[in-house]
Amino acid sequence: MELNKEILLLQGEIKKFAREVIAEKVDEFDKNGIFPIDNIKRLAEMGILGATIPETYGGCLLDALSLMVCLEEIGKVCPSTALIILTHNILFAYPLVRFGNEEQKKILSKLAAGEVIGGFAERSTNDLRISAGSDFYKISGSNPILLNGVADGPFILFIESDNSINAFVVDEKIPGVIRNKKDNIIGMNAGGITEVVFDNCLIPVNNRLGREGEGRFILEEITNFANLGFSAINLGISEGAMENAIKYAKERVQFGEPIINFGMVREMIIEMRTKIEAIRLLIYDAARLYDAQKDFILKAGIARYLSNRAAAEITTDAIQVYGGYGYMKDYPVERYFRDAQVSRVLCSSNIDLRELIISRTI
Amino acid sequence: MEYFLTEEEKALKEKVRRIAEEIILPVRDELDKKAEFPREIIDRMAKEGLLRIFIPEEYGGTGARIMDMSIACEEVARICAGVATAYAVGALGSGPIIYFATPEQKKKYLPKVASGELLCAFGLTEAQAGSDVANIQTTARKVGDYYILNGVKQFISNCTIADVYVVLASTDKTRGARGISAFIVEKGMPGFEFGKHENKLGIRTSTTTELIFSDCRVPKENLMGKEGMGFIYTMRNFDRARPGVGAIGLGIAQGAYESALKFAAERNLLGNQYIQRKLADMATEIEAARALIYAAARAIDSGIKNTTKPASFAKLFPSDIAMKITLEVIELMGPHGLLREYNVEKMLRDAKITQIYEGTNQIQRGQIALEIIKECGYKKE
Numbered sequence: 256m257e258l259n260k261e262i263l264l265l266q267g268e269i270k271k272f273a274r275e276v277i278a279e280k281v282d283e284f285d286k287n288g289i290f291p292i293d294n295i296k297r298l299a300e301m302g303i304l305g306a307t308i309p310e311t312y313g314g315c316l317l318d319a320l321s322l323m324v325c326l327e328e329i330g331k332v333c334p335s336t337a338l339i340i341l342t343h344n345i346l347f348a349y350p351l352v353r354f355g356n357e358e359q360k361k362i363l364s365k366l367a368a369g370e371v372i373g374g375f376a377e378r379s380t381n382d383l384r385i386s387a388g389s390d391f392y393k394i395s396g397s398n399p400i401l402l403n404g405v406a407d408g409p410f411i412l413f414i415e416s417d418n419s420i421n422a423f424v425v426d427e428k429i430p431g432v433i434r435n436k437k438d439n440i441i442g443m444n445a446g447g448i449t450e451v452v453f454d455n456c457l458i459p460v461n462n463r464l465g466r467e468g469e470g471r472f473i474l475e476e477i478t479n480f481a482n483l484g485f486s487a488i489n490l491g492i493s494e495g496a497m498e499n500a501i502k503y504a505k506e507r508v509q510f511g512e513p514i515i516n517f518g519m520v521r522e523m524i525i526e527m528r529t530k531i532e533a534i535r536l537l538i539y540d541a542a543r544l545y546d547a548q549k550d551f552i553l554k555a556g557i558a559r560y561l562s563n564r565a566a567a568e569i570t571t572d573a574i575q576v577y578g579g580y581g582y583m584k585d586y587p588v589e590r591y592f593r594d595a596q597v598s599r600v601l602c603s604s605n606i607d608l609r610e611l612i613i614s615r616t617i
Numbered sequence: 618m619e620y621f622l623t624e625e626e627k628a629l630k631e632k633v634r635r636i637a638e639e640i641i642l643p644v645r646d647e648l649d650k651k652a653e654f655p656r657e658i659i660d661r662m663a664k665e666g667l668l669r670i671f672i673p674e675e676y677g678g679t680g681a682r683i684m685d686m687s688i689a690c691e692e693v694a695r696i697c698a699g700v701a702t703a704y705a706v707g708a709l710g711s712g713p714i715i716y717f718a719t720p721e722q723k724k725k726y727l728p729k730v731a732s733g734e735l736l737c738a739f740g741l742t743e744a745q746a747g748s749d750v751a752n753i754q755t756t757a758r759k760v761g762d763y764y765i766l767n768g769v770k771q772f773i774s775n776c777t778i779a780d781v782y783v784v785l786a787s788t789d790k791t792r793g794a795r796g797i798s799a800f801i802v803e804k805g806m807p808g809f810e811f812g813k814h815e816n817k818l819g820i821r822t823s824t825t826t827e828l829i830f831s832d833c834r835v836p837k838e839n840l841m842g843k844e845g846m847g848f849i850y851t852m853r854n855f856d857r858a859r860p861g862v863g864a865i866g867l868g869i870a871q872g873a874y875e876s877a878l879k880f881a882a883e884r885n886l887l888g889n890q891y892i893q894r895k896l897a898d899m900a901t902e903i904e905a906a907r908a909l910i911y912a913a914a915r916a917i918d919s920g921i922k923n924t925t926k927p928a929s930f931a932k933l934f935p936s937d938i939a940m941k942i943t944l945e946v947i948e949l950m951g952p953h954g955l956l957r958e959y960n961v962e963k964m965l966r967d968a969k970i971t972q973i974y975e976g977t978n979q980i981q982r983g984q985i986a987l988e989i990i991k992e993c994g995y996k997k998e
Contacts, residue, residue: 380952439957509749519979567944578747579772582818589818596947604951
């Protein structure tokens with residue numbers, strides 16, 4: 256499945272940036288939990304922060320395939336950065352473009368320029384008490400996973416009450432929203448995930464995306480696109496881990512020869528490569544369906560389902576190739592392993608994915 | 618399942634479970650975060666008699682049975698695999714003394730190991746000698762009444778907190794594996810220092826550092842057994858230790874499975890067949906691993922001659938299921954599983970080491986394959 260010239264050019268540009276710039280501080284940022292704001296600004300200059308925003312709103316709308324290729328290339332080097340880009344584009348800007356009113360869309364040009372970074376509160380970890388008024392929703396409680404929380408930008412929060420789901424844009428004008436950086440998540444340390452606490456927070460009904468009760472549909476739309484995006488990060492993580500494992504296996508000498516010569520090491524690499532090629536085809540296929548405005552949902556779900564597993568297995572085996580060294584934070588593979596855990600569970604659970612696949616199969 | 622444990626074994630299992638829940642559970646998260654291992658935990662375990670199970674009766678122990686070791690390691694690892702590692706390494710370090718040391722050395726060290734006064738460690742791995750154990754570069758040169766040790770050991774567990782280190786060094790480079798000898802080195806001997814503390818993915822409650830020997834003078838009485846036998850001692854010691862490592866994997870799997878079950882129950886997910894399938898598979902794999910470890914431990918305790926295959930079985934399968942089950946539990950719990958407060962992410966990080974240390978699972982597979990080929994009278998090439 257060949258990429259066209261334009262995408263290849265973009266891929267080359269992103270790859271170069273990832274390997275020459277992002278790679279430089281990737282370990283330091285992971286270790287100290289630093290949000291890579293300078294790199295994000297540079298990516299904004301390259302148009303990547305407006306990837307889901309039409310030109311009329313100041314963006315430079317990319318096709319889904321191009322965006323997936325970007326997430327893959329960034330994910331190979333720094334999965335945290337890829338997560339920031341995914342969250343901003345797919346989990347925040349995209350629903351705003353699709354469902355926002357003109358007032359809400361005013362922020363899009365700032366998003367595209369990278370002046371504002373959009374966030375997303377993971378729905379499954381919401382622990383909220385909600386009372387609905389006529390003009391406001393009153394919210395108390397917390398959520399331990401606010402994606403891009405460190406960036407202090409607006410974020411999307413799903414509120415469930417009385418059997419209806421609504422999506423809200425929580426912006427800086429709303430008091431009582433407190434973000435705490437807690438370092439309590441296994442991976443994506445540079446991804447700027449925070450806890451968010453709502454202290455008797457009043458969210459105006461005007462901040463709702465779409466009509467009352469439309470949240471369920473919005474959630475599905477976001478999730479389907481995000482399945483594609485997380486698959487691309489899973490793919491990038493898998494490729495980054497394999498690349499490192501191969502490099503190490505060629506250098507590491509035991510029993511008088513490089514360990515890449517040993518069948519049991521080669522076996523692990525064979526498994527990695529095979530899974531990577533399979534998931535890449537699925538992702539590109541689903542992205543092309545999306546771009547052709549055909550039904551991509553099942554394919555994206557399958558890509559996510561398979562790549563969730565592949566990322567877990569490949570990063571586990573990458574550590575195994577390194578042996579004891581792989582278990583040490585001086586080497587990169589344990590980071591890929593931790594990041595893969597985050598990338599494979601956010602946004603849609605595997606129960607959701609199974610239901611999606613079975614309902615569209617039988 | 619009913620494993621027909623003896624009354625003593627049942628009592629041991631209950632006791633270790635109680636101690637682990639009482640003294641390790643409340644501090645495991647904090648210790649993991651800070652990557653600290655306080656010696657006090659081992660001291661508490663010693664006070665409860667848990668270190669006696671490493672040691673034969675004649676030296677103040679309770680018999681040095683692999684079965685007891687497996688039971689204890691599982692129960693400690695169910696709560697914290699880092700502490701279980703520190704504990705098991707105590708046994709790994711004292712093992713060679715039990716089986717290969719001189720009567721004087723045994724008398725000098727073993728009763729104090731049993732009482733918990735002395736904690737042991739085992740110094741084998743080096744930068745260029747991981748799976749390739751025979752490639753160690755540390756040397757021991759005999760000069761008068763001393764051996765002079767030079768070299769660096771890497772990734773050594775229990776470093777700094779242990780008092781006694783069984784260290785492998787080459788006394789005759791020309792003889793390769795047959796030129797390796799084992800020494801008992803005590804903390805504080807001149808020329809023996811610790812290097813950097815490793816920052817690890819998991820088992821962060823177990824310390825790992827380098828051992829640095831620079832013209833370290835070790836009295837010749839501290840040579841263990843005979844010169845040139847170090848490699849063989851090591852291999853035989855590993856055979857006795859591997860079921861314990863498998864049991865650490867088993868304990869992690871058990872702990873993770875219990876967390877998943879509780880999570881599913883609290884969220885009313887137990888009616889979901891997908892969850893049922895996962896839980897059923899986990900429970901089945903855990904029982905299979907436990908049965909395999911017990912069978913191997915009992916076989917080795919019975920005095921069978923060739924212990925390599927059962928020992929490798931008992932390390933390979935349980936560590937693989939520990940990895941598989943902890944990965945499944947993260948999937949089952951979703952984003953909650955990523956959070957420190959649920960503890961399964963720690964179990965996942967800890968599980969990975971069980972596929973690596975004390976012989977990677979690739980090495981175990983190689984050993985098992987060789988034994989099978991030998992048994993059948995075939996040749997490798």
